[in-house]
Amino acid sequence: MINKRILVAGIAVTMLLTACKTKDLKMNAAQEEVLTDKKxxxxxxxxxxxxxxxxTNKPWGTIEENGVGKFNDFTDKALHEIKDLGVTYIWYTGVPHHALVRDYTAYGISNDDPEVVKGRAGSPYAVKDYYNVNPDLAVDPAHRLEEFEALITRTHKAGLKLIIDIVPNHIARKYEGKNNPEGVRDFGAGDDVQVEYSRNNNFYYIPNEHFQIPDGDVPLNGEKNPLVDGVFDENPAKWTGNGSRKVKPDQNDWYETVKVNYGIRPDGSKDFPELPAGFDQKSYAEHFAFWQDKDVPDSWKKFKSIALYWTAKGVDGFRYDMAEMVPYEFWSYMNSAIKMKNPDAFLLAEVYNPNEYRNYIRLGKMDYLYDKVETYDKLKDIIRGKSSTDGLSEIQIRIQDIEHHMLHFLDNHDEQRLASPEFAGTPERGKPLMVVSTTISTSPTMVYFGQEVGEAGNENAGFGTHSRTSIFDYIGVPNHQRWMNDGKFDGGQLSESEKSLRDFYKRLLNFSIKSSALMGNFQEVQSVNLQTNTGYHDLLYSYVRWSDNQKLIVVANFSSEKTSEFELKIPSDVISKWKLKDGSYVLLDQLYLQNKTYFTVKNGVGLARVKIGPSESFIYEVE
Structure with a gap:
């Protein structure tokens, strides 16, 4: 029986989405700047x-025990295979030099106190020196920057572009810029530490108070270390990265970091020039011009210098951690400067407040934001049995004006692995989610390494917890290692099911980057089929995508148990837009180029006989 709530919602969706066409939307200057021809x-x-x-995967294991990957492991062969998967950009996560527990004093690097480091390998979001790279990643730490520069060259040679992280909201508790370019002063070097706030201070202070290590965490799982003594020398104490103003942060605070001051007073008011009305419609060049004669806080200048430093080295863009904790006026200032150097720079932000999406895109000049709160969370709820597909179309309504800017993903370093029991449960159950995530809009698609071979994040790494591949520990990634095959990068150790899964990802991603329809128009056909089709249920989801020369019908089955058979209805308004005459047409599934069915148009309405198995998806092209 069809759920009445779904019927009512479906009717509303039909009314709202009947004419939803990406290319027909009125776009402002910011949107026009980043539209691309292909996914x-x-x-x-x-x-x-x-x-x-x-x-080995010993909990809390050292490099000697558990090993670590290097820049040089990204060989020409590895990069070729990544590109061949259907990839256009590679995001090298954890490149800037961050705090970690390992002795590199022979290379002029000070030791970090384990009491303000998460795990042994450290968090990549506690950056210690923005002008150099993590020494763990180099074969020769003395030449770590040169090894990364060589990787930039190899990446471009492979036909890929690359992005790295910038973490603007916070830095490591013990930041030491030992590689600053000439004229660049270290963070905090000129701060007035006698006051809580000053506009050009890089940090917020708790005057006359010593920082205290939080209770709860046991550094290095209790292993002895000369720096583990219950004390970390920070006087006066600084605000913690997540905004905690306590001298002694909580165990769950970002205690390994300190918050950067961008000219936001402690009461939340802004202490810098604001963008005039109408600047949400201005180009990055106009934003850049606006800031040329403005006096801005010192932290703004420091981070702009960092971004331009890496841009000059050939980095093609950045992923900005917790961007919404930094004012969008700063993003306007920095992003417009980056775009003036590289108009094609890829600027991706981690933002979780839907009410602020448009500010960060239009005023902050971001190209792309995480689509977590909307699409990701909805798909996760569906596969975990907490929701039906009801609501996926409403999401498309809410973000239709910015849909191109909302990057889709199902797996990343912060989230539970797609194949983990806490998420989809199996890689196969994740397949329909991946098809919908990839094909429902013109937005970029992101895949986390190992996702394409079913990595489930089962390891007990130490500080990190299972279901997520640890970002704090030295650990191996088993499924990925089987594909890596001791550096051959040929999948030689994969099981047959893992090979099949990777083949699925390869087919889907390569189709997506070549399809003109996926950069064209969208219309859901879900509601009409829920209303009129007795064989159609609410764990199915269907929609159409089209361009001038390609017409697609996408059908996904989120049920892992039920095979469904029905006549999919394509309503008359779609048939009219497609300019199809009455008659019979062939539909060929573009994932495997094997499943074929027939599509009949009669009296201006289309019907296609579909039989779809558990966790199966079709991307039918009208031939």
Missing amino acids: IVVYQVFTRLFGNKNT
Whole structure:
């Protein structure tokens, strides 16, 4: 029986989405600047883990015990295989030098106190020196920057572009810029530490108070270390990265970091020039011009210098951590400067407040934002049995004016692995989610390394918890390591099911980056089929995508148990837009080029006989 609530919602969706066409939307200057002809696919790799061949996986293991990947592990062969998967950008996560527990004093690097480091390998979001890279990632730490520069060259040679992280909201508790370019002063070097706030201070202070280590965490799982003494020398104490103003942060605070001051007073008011009305319609060049004669806080200048430093080295863009904790006026200032140097720069932000999406895109000049709160969360709820597909179309309504800017993903370093029991449960159950996530809009698609071979994040790495591949520990990634095959990067150790899964991803992603329809128009056909089709249920989802020369019908079955057979109805308004005459047409599934069915148009309405198995999806092209 069809759910009445779904019927009512479906009727509303039909009314709202009947004319939803991406290319017909009125776009402002910011949107026009980033529209691309083809889909973008980002492959995120946790750089420290990607090339690690060691399979010991001892909790809290050292490099010697558990191993670590290097820049040099991204060989020409590895990069070729990544590109061949259907990837256009690679995001090297964890490249800037961050705090970690390992002795590199022979290279002029000070030791970090384990009491303000998460895990042994450290969080990549506690950056210690923005002008150099993580020494763990180099074969020769003395030449770590040169090794990364060589990787930039190899990446471009492979036909890929690359992005790295910038973490603007916070930095490591013990930041030491030992590689600053000439004229660049270290963070906090000129701060007035006698006051809580000053506009040009880089940090917020708790005057006359010593920082205290939080209770709860046991550094290095209790292992002895000369720096583990219950004290970290920070006087006066600084605000913690997540905004905690306590001298002694909570265990769950971002205690390994300190918050950067961007000219936001402690009461939340802004202490810098604001963008005039109408600047949400201005281009990045106009934003850049606006800031040329403005006096801005010192932290703004420091981070702009960092971004332009890496841009000059050939980095093609950035992923900004927790961007919404930094004012969008700063993003206007920095992003417009980046775009003036590289108009094609790829600027991706982690933003979770839907009410602020348009500000960060239009005023902050971001190209792309995480589509977590809307599409990701909805798909996760569906596969976990907490929701039907009801609501996916409403999401498309809510974000139709910015849909191109909302990057889609199902897996990343922060989230539970798609194949984990806490998410989809199996890689196969994740397949329909991946098809919908990739094909429902013109937005970029992101895949996290190992996702394409079913990595489930089962390891007990130490500080990190299972279901997520640890970002704090030295650890191996088993499924990925089987594909890596001791550095051959040929999938030689994969099981047959893992090979089949990777083939699915390869087919889907390569189709997506070549399809003109996926950069064209969207219309859901879900509601009409729920209303009129007795064989159609609410764990199915269907929609059409089209361009001038390609017409697609996408059908996904989120049920992992039920095979469904029905006549999919394509309503008359779609048939009219497609300019199809009455008659019979062939539908060929573009994922495997094997499943074929027939599509009949009669009296201006289309019907297609569909039989779809558990966790199966079709991307039918009208021939």
